[in-house]
Amino acid sequence: xxxxxxxxxxxxxxxxxxxxxxxxxxxxxxxxxxxxxxxxxxxxxxxxxxxxxxxxxxxxxxxxxxxxxxxxxxxxxxxxxxxxxxxxxxxxxxxxxxxxxxxxxxxxxxxxxxxxxxxxxxxxxxxxxxxxxxxxxxxxxxxxxxxxxx
Numbered sequence: 001x002x003x004x005x006x007x008x009x010x011x012x013x014x015x016x017x018x019x020x021x022x023x024x025x026x027x028x029x030x031x032x033x034x035x036x037x038x039x040x041x042x043x044x045x046x047x048x049x050x051x052x053x054x055x056x057x058x059x060x061x062x063x064x065x066x067x068x069x070x071x072x073x074x075x076x077x078x079x080x081x082x083x084x085x086x087x088x089x090x091x092x093x094x095x096x097x098x099x100x101x102x103x104x105x106x107x108x109x110x111x112x113x114x115x116x117x118x119x120x121x122x123x124x125x126x127x128x129x130x131x132x133x134x135x136x137x138x139x140x141x142x143x144x145x146x147x148x149x150x
Contacts, residue, residue, distance in 0.1 A: 006056070019046040022106065025113035026050060026099070029120065031062070035096060040103055047100040059095045063087060067097045071116065078112040079105060
């Protein structure tokens, strides 16, 4: 919102029982906001849609860096094709990430997400307050993290 400083707050929301652990794990990532989820049905597995970073300022940049530069490749190393992470654009122009999971792999994907979270938040180059702090120092720190990740 223009003119007001934004900060992140985690909120409670009802979700399907079968996807609860995945939503909870994703919601622990700083600057990640889950927006929609479903536990799946007879012919489909669970999925969760999310936004990441300063989506109100630049809807695709932080999301693309997080999904393509970190989450998707790291999750693939851990669970293979049991999970798929992609970036979607709706007809209205909304950009979001989507994690879809094979039904039998929900527990292993949840465990992998929690492990990724430990690695992600343990990296001193990551600044989870990038969007809430518009100072030059904060922005430089955030960009340095993005540009020099292993």
